[in-house]
Amino acid sequence: MTSNQKSLGIMTRCHGSHFQEKAYYKKLTLIGRKAGIHVFVFSPRQVDFASRTVAGFEYRDGAWRSGTFPLPAVIYDRCFVGPSYRHYKPFVEKLQNDPQITFLGHGLSGKWQVHQMLSKSPELAAWLPPTEILTMSALREMLETHGSAVIKPIAGTHGSGVVRIVPTPNGYEIAGRDRKNEPFSCTIRTVEGLKTFVTGFTAGRTFLVQPYLSLHTPDGTPFDVRVLVQKNGLGTWETTGKAVRLGDKRSITSNLHGGGKAVPLGPFLARHYQPKTQARIKQQIDRLAAELPPFLERVHGRLVELGIDVGIDTAGSVWIIEVNSRPGRTVFRMIDDPKARLHSITHPVRYARYLMKSM
Incomplete structure (x- = not known):
């Protein structure tokens, strides 16, 4: 294997030297080092396709240090999808379409x-569970068929934006987590009030509706x-x-x-x-x-x-x-x-090694 074939690039969102999961990436680096694999972290926005290099960070001598590296043969995609992902998506797709690069896996969309x-x-x-794209008619049908419903954002994480709707003699009981992931509850008296709540809460984002399950x-x-x-x-x-x-x-x-x-x-x-x-x-x-x-x-x-x-x-x-x-x-x-903790960290490196050998 050539040197870049022995490198594993962890692709994530970097703001200067700030990026999430540093403790995890440090462990991947140390495990990779033992397997003869050079591990570094980079943002897809920092790739220079003309020179086939990327500005990124590697963990050495007890600290994260910046550097410029040849594009790795194998990429571990840790770019979490969210509102700002659109700024990264074109660069990610260009890397995915590069015939000289193999991704450990391709992220699920939603x-x-x-x-x-x-x-x-x-x-x-x-x-x-029965699942539909949220519309007022789909919500009404879910409530009539199952007695209660849950709405959730199509691309939400950490439970943010998940709301339970339960009809009562006095209207509808609403409980869940807002966009800031804070718990809230309220009572809405009318169907029109429910429609106003749903329209305001979803604010143009796509949501799903499912039956509320007693989990x-x-x-x-x-x-x-x-x-x-x-x-x-x-x-x-x-x-x-x-x-x-x-x-x-x-x-x-x-x-x-x-x-x-x-x-x-x-x-x-x-x-x-x-x-x-x-x-x-x-x-x-x-x-x-x-x-x-x-x-x-x-x-x-x-x-x-x-x-x-x-x-x-x-x-x-x-x-x-x-x-x-x-x-x-x-x-x-x-x-x-x-x-489980050890395997959860070592398996991505072992799988990377497997792919490198089979290239």
Whole structure:
């Protein structure tokens, strides 16, 4: 392998020397160094395609230091999609179309697109809640059919913008998280008032509407199960770990950014479900983790890792809530699972090494 074939570029949003996940990238650098791989961090906006170089940062001598590097043969995409992503997208696409560059995986675009892809599999479709693009008629139909509904932004993260709507004799009870991810609740008296709220809250953004699922413990604590699946050093999918994320009781979501915490899966299920139900839930989660990644990869294109958020309702039914192609790893530190934590960091480097060898 040539020197640039032995380099792994972590692509992220950099503002000068400021970029997120520095602790994670430092670990990737140290693991890469042991495997003979040069790891550096860069912004797609800093690529010079004429000289095939990029300005970025590498961790050496105990600090992040700036430098100019040849374009890497392999790129790990950690550019999180958000409102400012449009400034990065043309540069990302140019790199994706470069025949000399291989991406570890290509990011998933949005919740609706992922839902559409997964619904093509009869087995996976059984775990998907009914989902529509939000319109007032779709919301009205969801409320009439299921008794309550949830609206969520098509490209939202961290539980921000997720709202539950429940009809009552006095109108509608609204509860959720606003754009700043702060919990709120209110009562709206009329259908016209509901329409005004939805129009103002969505403010031109595309939202989805689903039935409200009772994804909480008997005492009202919202939770979900984060399953991390990754490609390993042999290029095959592996389940790295599972953890339960518990939310704030004032919230309807369990996201850690909304004040939640994480606990191990086994003891949590034992506390809240009967043995037969526990066994069925575990079996379904394992099946889901085995079936979903290869199917999604066939439909979407190469993936390197997925954070699959699984909901379990009060009856013990399992649901696919969300699939994220740029998952975090915080849960495994929070539940003190050192093996899952280590694998979550080493697998991307091992998979990069696998791709470099097979080039």
